[in-house]
Amino acid sequence: MDFKSSDTLPGPRTEDHLPQTAQAAVKIVIVGGFGVGKTTMVGSVSEIRPLTTEETMTQAGVGVDDDYGSETKTATTVAMDFGRISITEQLVLYLFGTPGQERFWFLWNGLFEGALGAVVLIDTRRLEVSFDVIGRLEERGVPFVIAVNSFPDGPRYPVEDLRAALDLSPEIPIVECDARRRASSRDTLMTLMRFLHSLATTGSPA
Numbered sequence: 001m002d003f004k005s006s007d008t009l010p011g012p013r014t015e016d017h018l019p020q021t022a023q024a025a026v027k028i029v030i031v032g033g034f035g036v037g038k039t040t041m042v043g044s045v046s047e048i049r050p051l052t053t054e055e056t057m058t059q060a061g062v063g064v065d066d067d068y069g070s071e072t073k074t075a076t077t078v079a080m081d082f083g084r085i086s087i088t089e090q091l092v093l094y095l096f097g098t099p100g101q102e103r104f105w106f107l108w109n110g111l112f113e114g115a116l117g118a119v120v121l122i123d124t125r126r127l128e129v130s131f132d133v134i135g136r137l138e139e140r141g142v143p144f145v146i147a148v149n150s151f152p153d154g155p156r157y158p159v160e161d162l163r164a165a166l167d168l169s170p171e172i173p174i175v176e177c178d179a180r181r182r183a184s185s186r187d188t189l190m191t192l193m194r195f196l197h198s199l200a201t202t203g204s205p206a
Contacts, residue, residue, distance in 0.1 A: 148176050
């Protein structure tokens with residue numbers, strides 16, 4: 001398509017502009033297995049229109065992707081989700097949601113670069129899919145908190161039982177989260193920020 005000199009291209013929406021008061025930006029990754037709610041969380045909490053890379057699921061994934069508990073899903077993230085939220089007038093978080101299907105995990109290394117911390121979303125119906133996720137974060141030294149996403153048919157366990165099942169050290173926060181609700185997702189991010197602050201100020205969690 002040819003554009004004339006008088007033609008104008010659409011720019012970012014006014015609400016997508018970075019606040020002028022912003023002084024610091026932090027990269028956070030939202031990780032977890034397939035279907036745990038990463039795209040939902042980024043979309044619910046982002047103050048800008050989130051960027052998603054969802055594609056329709058096809059027969060090619062049958063027998064390859066683990067869709068247990070997510071059989072009604074018709075689309076899946078194949079690269080990343082991206083959003084932004086202002087925690088304060090000065091602090092902005094850039095959110096990167098990782099693809100959950102294991103065949104796309106090779107993209108994680110790039111998404112982890114420069115990340116200050118991570119939220120690990122877990123589904124209590126499929127705790128085992130979180131083991132490799134947590135292991136990759138530990139290998140790269142990325143601090144993280146655990147967010148138990150609320151699914152209507154998901155079993156509920158005491159926090160200490162979850163900590164033992166996931167083999168987590170006592171200082172790592174575990175919180176409940178409803179990824180569909182902005183307030184709940186924001187509270188989860190605030191838990192991560194408080195955890196990161198305690199690491200930065202004391203060298204260990206408060």
